[in-house]
Amino acid sequence: SDGVATGVKHGFDSGSSLEKVYQNQPQGKNFLGKVVDQFYLNNIGWRGIRIRKQHLLELGQLAIEQLQKTASDTPI
Numbered sequence: 001s002d003g004v005a006t007g008v009k010h011g012f013d014s015g016s017s018l019e020k021v022y023q024n025q026p027q028g029k030n031f032l033g034k035v036v037d038q039f040y041l042n043n044i045g046w047r048g049i050r051i052r053k054q055h056l057l058e059l060g061q062l063a064i065e066q067l068q069k070t071a072s073d074t075p076i
Contacts, residue, residue: 001033001034001036001037002027002033002037003017003026003027003041004040006020021050022049022050022053024050026041
């Protein structure tokens with residue numbers, strides 16, 4: 001399992017591990033490795049992390065839109 005191997009090498013809360021989680025593409029050296037990676041990526045904690053990322057992106061977009069609206073409403 002590439003995800004587990006990355007976690008062992010860099011730490012399960014590292015940026016490298018999170019990139020694997022965000023990609024959400026099971027990878028391994030063989031069929032069993034891919035199955036283990038799929039199980040690992042479907043862990044409830046990692047699913048929550050992916051949902052959290054999506055929510056943060058949505059909130060960021062809303063903040064940008066609000067700033068643009070405020071800037072366009074403010075006279076120079």
